[in-house]
Amino acid sequence: MSPLFPALAAGSTRPALQFGDQALSHAELATVAGALAARIAGAPRVAVWATPTLGTAVGVVAALLAGVPVVPVNPKTGERELTHIVTDSSPALVLAERGVELPPILAGLARLDTDVDHVTDATDVPGEADPAAPLPAEPSPEAPALIVYTSGTTGPPKGVVLPRRAVAATLDALEDAWQWTETDVLVHALPLFHVHGLILGILGPLRRGGSVRHLGRFGTDGVARELSSGATMLFGVPTMYHRIAEALAGDPALAKALNGARLLVSGSAALPVHDHERIAAATGRRVIERYGMTETLMNTSVRADGEPRAGTVGVPLAGVELRLVDETGAAIAAYDGETVGEIQVRGPNLFTEYLNRPDATEAAFDDGWFRTGDMAIRDPDGYVRIVGRKATDLIKSGGYKIGAGEIENVLLEHPGVREAAVTGEPDEDLGERIVAWIVPAQADAPPSAEELAAHVGAQLASHKRPRTVRYLAALPRNDMGKIMKRALRG
Structure with a gap:
């Protein structure tokens, strides 16, 4: 398999990563990440305390260069969930920015600092590293690259094992779809x-040989x-x-x-x-x-x-x-x-398994097809x-199958609506009735339920009108801005 990051292997001097006033070219990243990779090579897994910093990017790249699976950890994760993730994935050590205080469950692990100024200072663990050493050989395409934990909406989070093959396949498919080249400069704050x-947002620009400004x-x-x-x-x-x-x-x-x-x-x-x-x-x-x-x-x-x-x-x-x-x-x-x-x-973009969950892995597939749980139509x-x-947005009302998303889009077109979410709840007559959760544009003058139902009925079929409207100051959202519909209850 060709290198996951060809520009690093080639020592490109193009800009690679920029976080505020800290920046690295591909060649500089190869040096600092390569030095760190030499120190973690052979570890079964490493956790990365994923703050939005240059050190996080360096740590992830170093582990990928070393062929060591990465477990990215959300610094805002609560104690119970974090304990589950660490216990389930059993990382050998944790990579984190120097000076960052880690929670007790991680503080007991061996630690390596990922600050660019310190990654070649091998005082944290035994063994010296040569920053000028060649990069490690590319592992097998099926070797695990990352273990990313799901949100855990229906139980403890599951560790999704993503092979290097899936990462490369997705990024190369996006190169084709987006005409993504080494001249592109990506900006994001995710x-x-x-x-x-x-x-x-990080590995994509690096694979293309371009750059990212976070x-x-x-x-x-x-x-x-x-x-x-x-x-x-x-x-x-x-x-x-x-x-x-x-x-x-x-x-x-x-x-x-x-x-x-x-x-x-x-x-x-x-x-x-x-x-x-x-x-x-x-x-x-x-x-x-x-x-x-x-x-x-x-x-x-x-x-x-x-x-x-x-x-x-x-x-x-x-x-x-x-x-x-x-x-x-x-x-x-x-x-x-x-x-x-x-x-x-x-396709080649799919994960390998849920870590330690063969039952869940088997249940996720239908004769080789992954069941996404997402409902859609095709033009x-x-x-x-x-x-x-499927679990939260498909509403079965009066014999119809109704997608919540199209109703939400129409509600958001109403000038009196700032935010909207649509759910279904049991109804003796209809099976499920449509419920609209509304954050009004003006808290002291919300649009009435009748007005909103008429607005939806004028744009969509009449059976898609909300039967109940509930008003909120804000919709519950996760770190990615997704509405947490399971938190919406009558």
Whole structure:
């Protein structure tokens, strides 16, 4: 297998990583990460305390160069969940920025500091490293690269074992879909303990031989600054793009910066159509969406040379097979923009297993196809429209199968609605009734339930109108901005 990071192996002098005033070229990263790799080689696994810093990126790259599986750890993880992750993955040591205080469950492990100024100082553990040594040989494509823990919405988080093959396949498929080259400069402010921020946002530019500028903390001023000074791509989650949309009316510099970007990409959750349209109207540029999961990495995307259609996640990436199935597991042949089915995928982008969970691994597949649990429809031209999660977003009301996502998009078009979520709850007559959870634009003057039902009924079929409306000051969200619908209860 060719190197996961060809530019590091070649000693490219192009910029690679920038976090604030700290920066490394590919050649410099090869030196510092190579030195750290020599010190951890042979370890069964390492945990990385994934702060949004240069040291985190160096630590992850070092482990990948050494062929040691990486367990990224969210610094905000609670004690019970963190204990489960550490106990389940059994890392031999932890990589962290110098001076960072670790919780007790990690403090008992051997520790290596990842600060760029200190990675060649081998005083923490025995053994000296030669910073000029050649990089290690590339491991097998099936060797584990990362073990990323899921959110654990239905039990303790599961460790998703991602092989090097899956990382390379996804990043190369995105090279094709996004026309991603070594001249691209990515800017983002995403956390570094999950697929979007770490694999796409850090490892993606490194594999392409390009560069990434991490903002540390999201802010529209930082986005405008970097896109105005050479950055060509922006990755974000819907919450970030919503804040951008809110700021555009009073910030012409931000609008100009976004207009100059080559690619604006949103992921990790659906970007409301309303925010799509506001950004397009103010900047002349369309945000594109892609669709993936921890277990599958990326499955689909709107292509850079395709139609940036709001409300869709594009078409399957190169090498990815995608099908929709009905409740019996039978494949749905229709490309009619109406028939809802569960997405199943297979291809080189898939994970190997859930760590220590052969039962869960077996249950996740249907004759080689991974059951995503996501519900979608397909347009006649193959574009995929996700309507929600099978467990929380598919509402069966009055004999109809209804996707929560399309109702949410219509609700967000109402001027009196700032945020919206739609769920189903038991109903003796309908089976399930549609419930709208609304954060009003003006807390003291929320739109009435009747007004919102009429608004939805005018845009969609009448059976998709919310039967109940509940008002909140804010919707519960996780670190990635995803709405936690399981926390919404009547």
